[in-house]
Amino acid sequence: MKPGLLTTSAELSKTDPRVKLIAAKIKKENARPEALIEILHTAQNAYGYLPMNVLSYITHSLHLPPSRVYAAVTFYHFFSLKSKGEHTCLVCTGTACYVKGAQAILHELEKQFGIKAGHVTADQKLGIQVARCVGACGLAPVVVLDDVVEAKVNADQIIQEIRAKIS
Amino acid sequence: MTTLDIYIDDKPLKVEPGKTILEVCRENDIDIPTMCHLDGLTDVGACRLCLVEIEGVNKLQSSCTTKVSANMVIHTQTERLKRYRRITTELFFAERNHICAVCVANGNCELQQLGYKVGMDHIRYPYLFPSCEVDTSHDYMVMDHNRCIMCTRCVRVCGEVEGAYNWDVMNRGFNVRIISDFNTPWGESGTCTSCGKCMHACPTGAIWPKSLSGEQLHKNPEMISELVKKRKMNL
Amino acid sequence: MNRQELHTMAIKAREQQASCKHKIGVCCGAGCISIGAEEVLKKMQEDVKARGLESEVAVVPTGCMGPCNQGPLVKYLPENTIYQKVNAASVAEFNQAQLVEGKPILSSLIFADSRTKPFINAAEDPFFHKQLKIALKDCGELNPEDIDDYLVHGGYTALSKVLFQMSAEEVIAEMKQSRLRGRGGAGYPTGFKWETVYKYVSDQKYVICNGDEGDPGAFMDRSVLEGNPHRVLEGMAIAAFAIGANKGYAYIRGEYPLAIKRIELAIKQAKKIGLLGSNILGSSFSFEVEVRIGAGAFVCGEETALIASIEGKRGTPRPRPPFPAESGLWGKPTLINNVETFAAIVPIINNGGEWYSEIGTPKSAGTKVFALAGKINNAGLIEVAMGTTLREIVYDIGGGIQGEGQFKAAQTGGPSGGCIPASHLDVKMDYEALVSLGSIMGSGGLIIMDEQSDMVDVARFFMEFCMDESCGKCVPCRVGTKMMHDLLEKIYMGSATKLDLDRLEELAIYVREASLCGLGASAPNPFMSTLRHFREEYENKIQPEVQLVKGI
Numbered sequence: 001m002k003p004g005l006l007t008t009s010a011e012l013s014k015t016d017p018r019v020k021l022i023a024a025k026i027k028k029e030n031a032r033p034e035a036l037i038e039i040l041h042t043a044q045n046a047y048g049y050l051p052m053n054v055l056s057y058i059t060h061s062l063h064l065p066p067s068r069v070y071a072a073v074t075f076y077h078f079f080s081l082k083s084k085g086e087h088t089c090l091v092c093t094g095t096a097c098y099v100k101g102a103q104a105i106l107h108e109l110e111k112q113f114g115i116k117a118g119h120v121t122a123d124q125k126l127g128i129q130v131a132r133c134v135g136a137c138g139l140a141p142v143v144v145l146d147d148v149v150e151a152k153v154n155a156d157q158i159i160q161e162i163r164a165k166i167s
Numbered sequence: 168m169t170t171l172d173i174y175i176d177d178k179p180l181k182v183e184p185g186k187t188i189l190e191v192c193r194e195n196d197i198d199i200p201t202m203c204h205l206d207g208l209t210d211v212g213a214c215r216l217c218l219v220e221i222e223g224v225n226k227l228q229s230s231c232t233t234k235v236s237a238n239m240v241i242h243t244q245t246e247r248l249k250r251y252r253r254i255t256t257e258l259f260f261a262e263r264n265h266i267c268a269v270c271v272a273n274g275n276c277e278l279q280q281l282g283y284k285v286g287m288d289h290i291r292y293p294y295l296f297p298s299c300e301v302d303t304s305h306d307y308m309v310m311d312h313n314r315c316i317m318c319t320r321c322v323r324v325c326g327e328v329e330g331a332y333n334w335d336v337m338n339r340g341f342n343v344r345i346i347s348d349f350n351t352p353w354g355e356s357g358t359c360t361s362c363g364k365c366m367h368a369c370p371t372g373a374i375w376p377k378s379l380s381g382e383q384l385h386k387n388p389e390m391i392s393e394l395v396k397k398r399k400m401n402l
Numbered sequence: 403m404n405r406q407e408l409h410t411m412a413i414k415a416r417e418q419q420a421s422c423k424h425k426i427g428v429c430c431g432a433g434c435i436s437i438g439a440e441e442v443l444k445k446m447q448e449d450v451k452a453r454g455l456e457s458e459v460a461v462v463p464t465g466c467m468g469p470c471n472q473g474p475l476v477k478y479l480p481e482n483t484i485y486q487k488v489n490a491a492s493v494a495e496f497n498q499a500q501l502v503e504g505k506p507i508l509s510s511l512i513f514a515d516s517r518t519k520p521f522i523n524a525a526e527d528p529f530f531h532k533q534l535k536i537a538l539k540d541c542g543e544l545n546p547e548d549i550d551d552y553l554v555h556g557g558y559t560a561l562s563k564v565l566f567q568m569s570a571e572e573v574i575a576e577m578k579q580s581r582l583r584g585r586g587g588a589g590y591p592t593g594f595k596w597e598t599v600y601k602y603v604s605d606q607k608y609v610i611c612n613g614d615e616g617d618p619g620a621f622m623d624r625s626v627l628e629g630n631p632h633r634v635l636e637g638m639a640i641a642a643f644a645i646g647a648n649k650g651y652a653y654i655r656g657e658y659p660l661a662i663k664r665i666e667l668a669i670k671q672a673k674k675i676g677l678l679g680s681n682i683l684g685s686s687f688s689f690e691v692e693v694r695i696g697a698g699a700f701v702c703g704e705e706t707a708l709i710a711s712i713e714g715k716r717g718t719p720r721p722r723p724p725f726p727a728e729s730g731l732w733g734k735p736t737l738i739n740n741v742e743t744f745a746a747i748v749p750i751i752n753n754g755g756e757w758y759s760e761i762g763t764p765k766s767a768g769t770k771v772f773a774l775a776g777k778i779n780n781a782g783l784i785e786v787a788m789g790t791t792l793r794e795i796v797y798d799i800g801g802g803i804q805g806e807g808q809f810k811a812a813q814t815g816g817p818s819g820g821c822i823p824a825s826h827l828d829v830k831m832d833y834e835a836l837v838s839l840g841s842i843m844g845s846g847g848l849i850i851m852d853e854q855s856d857m858v859d860v861a862r863f864f865m866e867f868c869m870d871e872s873c874g875k876c877v878p879c880r881v882g883t884k885m886m887h888d889l890l891e892k893i894y895m896g897s898a899t900k901l902d903l904d905r906l907e908e909l910a911i912y913v914r915e916a917s918l919c920g921l922g923a924s925a926p927n928p929f930m931s932t933l934r935h936f937r938e939e940y941e942n943k944i945q946p947e948v949q950l951v952k953g954i
Contacts, residue, residue: 254916
């Protein structure tokens with residue numbers, strides 16, 4: 001095996017509370033390989049994304065092949081290998097929101113902040129994402145701003161709120 | 168031993184229970200095209216070329232994963248199946264960048280042979296021309312994703328036979344790609360043993376040895392099947 | 403705890419509630435929470451306390467009450483008066499009117515803005531009285547975070563009945579008699595499914611609750627899990643008893659944090675008093691439930707993909723047979739039912755299979771929950787008897803089309819379903835009728851569209867969804883949906899010819915028949931059904947054939 005590719009927890013600070021959290025989760029699950037997704041959830045929640053050294057750490061702890069872990073991570077939309085930005089604006093483009101003009105809101109946001117959905121601004125302040133349905137169809141169109149669901153929104157109002165957050 | 172009575176293409180057959188329809192067909196010289204199947208590896212039913220019609224079952228079933236059962240009446244060569252095999256083949260060609268004339272596997276390619284077999288004279292769907300990488304980082308093998316058809320034979324042979332688990336599949340849908348480790352360049356993989364089984368399992372020119380130039384490639388997928396058989400024999 | 407103790411506990415809880423003259427429910431479904439319900443709840447509790455009424459007025463958070471569009475909602479019991487669009491500032495005013503003066507504020511009653519005369523007893527409003535709530539019965543009434551409240555509403559008596567008065571065969575017979583069909587979409591008879599798993603002999607079997615509600619426009623399962631999690635758990639336990647399982651998984655979509663929180667809390671509460679765990683109520687039956695959180699993949703609603711996901715792998719489906727009933731989770735016999743199906747088990751056991759079978763239509767018994775959304779006045783969550791017409795749903799319950807628009811089509815079954823045009827407004831909604839119109843019941847998303855909707859665009863939208871959600875394993879779905887999407891895009895942009903449409907039709911049938919799993923097999927449905935009912939919209943966008951050679 002070539003050195004340096006499967007980094008261990010050495011690169012992670014043992015005192016980092018996030019690392020402790022993941023370590024505790026792995027212990028709770030008895031390092032069972034089938035608990036991979038549960039453990040990835042913990043890591044994703046702790047970091048907001050899955051840094052490569054964290055993935056390496058999990059891979060090692062569960063004795064899984066790296067390819068198997070990477071395959072699972074890239075399959076599920078919930079997991080991200082890139083930072084999602086300091087603030088996130090998630091536009092629901094589910095059917096109900098779509099019928100009520102979510103696309104226009106998304107286009108306006110993309111135009112205003114100069115990034116496409118799925119990307120983060122150069123200063124890492126804002127990430128725009130789309131969801132296929134957040135399940136709040138009765139309140140369409142819906143935007144989730146930093147985990148707060150905003151109902152029956154219009155583009156101007158959301159843009160103002162974002163500006164207030166990132167300025 | 169008990170046998171089952173089944174009918175394939177109106178021909179009565181006595182077969183051992185536990186066998187798949189594909190196994191029975193191969194034993195009886197009934198030709199069903201396959202891509203993702205390789206003797207010795209776990210079947211996944213992904214390429215959909217080996218679909219057959221079974222009377223009383225309203226869905227088409229992949230013969231590689233469906234076991235025979237008593238009094239099964241199977242049709243393997245209906246017009247509908249032939250049409251679907253051709254569409255599948257065309258979709259394979261349109262999906263990535265398959266240009267036989269410049270391919271190292273030209274003349275020794277299962278996909279190319281499939282095209283002849285199903286009578287593909289042209290491709291009715293627009294080529295998608297995805298941008299795919301060619302990974303030349305390994306010391307003596309190349310992974311050309313342009314020619315990959317996602318049969319996952321390399322993934323399975325690496326895990327099931329070699330036990331290295333270097334390969335797997337990342338992303339989903341149209342964006343799936345074969346990866347080694349953490350989408351690491353093959354040459355920098357920490358798990359690859361450089362055994363070359365994936366190269367032999369690969370049905371196209373996606374994985375090939377660097378030492379070759381055009382049309383010199385000869386693969387030996389039967390070697391994999393033999394290997395699996397001998398391991399089971401515990402000699 | 404044994405059976406008698408459960409009974410005593412329920413009586414005690416009931417007496418305690420009876421000592422309250424009023425119960426105020428604040429809807430704390432995810433929809434109402436997003437528009438400030440938690441603040442209303444807090445204010446409500448403070449105001450009741452300030453009036454010194456806390457001993458006679460109970461203030462509780464409840465699950466979804468239904469009319470999500472009008473939230474936040476507050477319900478006063480026993481009057482059953484519902485106020486809409488309540489904000490924290492107006493709480494005192496409502497309490498004064500309801501609790502002190504006993505005179506409701508008519509202008510703020512539910513649907514006050516759309517009815518000439520709103521109803522003080524909300525049950526009389528057509529939105530409610532046209533509905534028949536079985537799966538959702540106590541949702542919006544009881545506190546989902548309080549097991550005592552569930553016991554007051556007869557909770558866990560069905561499980562107790564099953565454990566001590568029925569055999570597994572009798573439970574299955576009852577389910578078969580009820581004619582309940584799987585509410586996840588396919589409509590497979592639940593009793594037969596249970597019987598199949600029951601018949602396989604194995605040292606270990608599993609029950610899985612499929613709460614991976616991925617259809618855009620559907621939020622039935624979420625509302626049931628949020629509003630009445632114990633009902634789902636009890637249903638799972640009954641199923642486990644019937645098939646001989648002792649381990650269950652509740653697989654919940656990651657996008658539903660509140661549902662996850664509430665089901666986890668419910669499991670904890672049930673475990674604490676011995677309604678889950680070893681030797682439940684002193685019987686020989688043991689059952690544990692674990693929550694598994696989905697990670698964002700629509701295809702995981704498919705049984706075999708869901709199983710792969712619980713096993714910690716990529717959620718890709720595998721060919722069936724073998725069916726999960728024979729070889730499911732970790733290769734063991736596994737029963738998978740949808741949330742709404744599990745929610746229907748308890749009333750069936752309590753009232754008998756015959757009672758349930760008499761509701762609905764001959765082939766589709768019982769009720770169905772729909773998530774009503776789109777260009778409709780009263781969007782929200784509804785439950786109607788099978789066989790209710792689309793017209794009743796849209797105009798009586800839904801209050802008609804929003805704004806000046808006209809009804810054009812209803813989309814059912816999400817990306818796996820199809821459209822019902824205006825000419826079929828009188829269709830009696832059940833599994834068979836929807837299939838005959840080229841759509842499906844699906845999980846219950848019901849999106850209403852007015853004439854502003856472009857049906858080609860609708861088809862393109864759903865095909866894009868399927869293309870993105872395809873797992874990429876089999877060729878027809880991976881490449882076929884991409885090709886279909888591109889062709890639909892070409893038609894939508896106005897640059898396609900008749901040949902493209904023909905090719906699209908051929909491809910649609912191929913993708914439907916050759917795909918490995920249900921996602922691919924149903925992906926062409928939105929296209930095929932819009933083409934069937936709105937072919938002229940496709941043809942209007944198509945370029946005339948160019949005659950390359952004269953005379954041909």
